[in-house]
């Protein structure tokens with residue numbers, strides 16, 4: 001899907017690009033290589049990922065700028081860091097949602113049900129509540145709702161019941177403890193293709209990092225960061241995320257801010273899924289910023305100024 005994504009971004013020499021989910025820098029590097037005089041601002045809320053990737057992209061010199069921020073506050077972080085040219089400045093912005101393999105492979109981040117680690121799950125480890133803390137605090141009902149809403153987990157009630165029962169004796173602090181508890185709560189693997197704890201881990205990660213809230217907020221702002229004719233490409237891996245992207249882009253299109261470049265999401269082919277299992281549920285949507293939207297913004301600003 002990388003090629004499709006780059007095609008939608010319609011890279012131009014000298015363009016300014018915004019990678020709101022820098023991660024390991026795979027997309028950022030391709031953009032900087034294919035548009036030789038372009039510059040790119042790379043955002044990630046995970047400070048250690050950002051530092052490692054910034055070091056790898058250091059060879060691009062001033063063409064690359066790293067910004068530590070949750071993507072929905074990238075504008076504020078840019079202003080605080082003195083990064084010039086943010087609002088209305090970008091020819092392209094991209095969001096590649098979820099976590100990177102760097103994060104998944106680091107057992108101590110607590111994101112993998114296959115590796116023993118503390119149940120942290122925060123992408124930015126300097127703020128917020130860990131998954132272990134969340135599991136110790138929420139009610140059985142809240143937990144079941146969360147697992148169903150963010151993980152599409154149909155056995156959410158059984159899992160929530162088992163967790164609440166277990167924490168009466170001892171808190172769940174480790175990833176493998178949680179994976180084991182979920183497996184027992186749902187009655188083993190039953191020949192399922194995915195591990196029974198997959199959905200529980202995904203749901204907890206999304207809750208701990210407020211991923212749905214962050215996505216709604218960034219989608220409400222990103223048009224104002226793009227120049228007229230600027231492109232937006234969003235790659236999601238979860239039906240709940242794709243629904244939000246679809247609704248938000250449709251609303252922005254109805255308001256004249258965006259032209260939709262994808263009516264239906266682009267999905268990976270069988271060959272790609274075979275080579276990269278993470279691509280299994282990937283959906284790509286893209287849009288083009290309309291100049292008319294910019295006029296709409298000006299009108300709104302004037303109205304605000306006029307009280």
Ligand SMILES: C[S@@+](CC[C@H](N)C(=O)[O-])C[C@H]1O[C@@H](n2cnc3c(N)ncnc32)[C@H](O)[C@@H]1O
Pocket residue numbers: 020021022023024025026027028043044045046049069070071072096097098099100123214
């Ligand atoms: C799937 S990875 C991106 C991989 C990247 N496109 C590449 O080619 O290597 C998602 C990245 O987005 C970051 N991320 C997730 N939610 C974020 C948020 N709300 N704000 C900023 N970064 C976020 C994660 O820390 C992770 O590094």
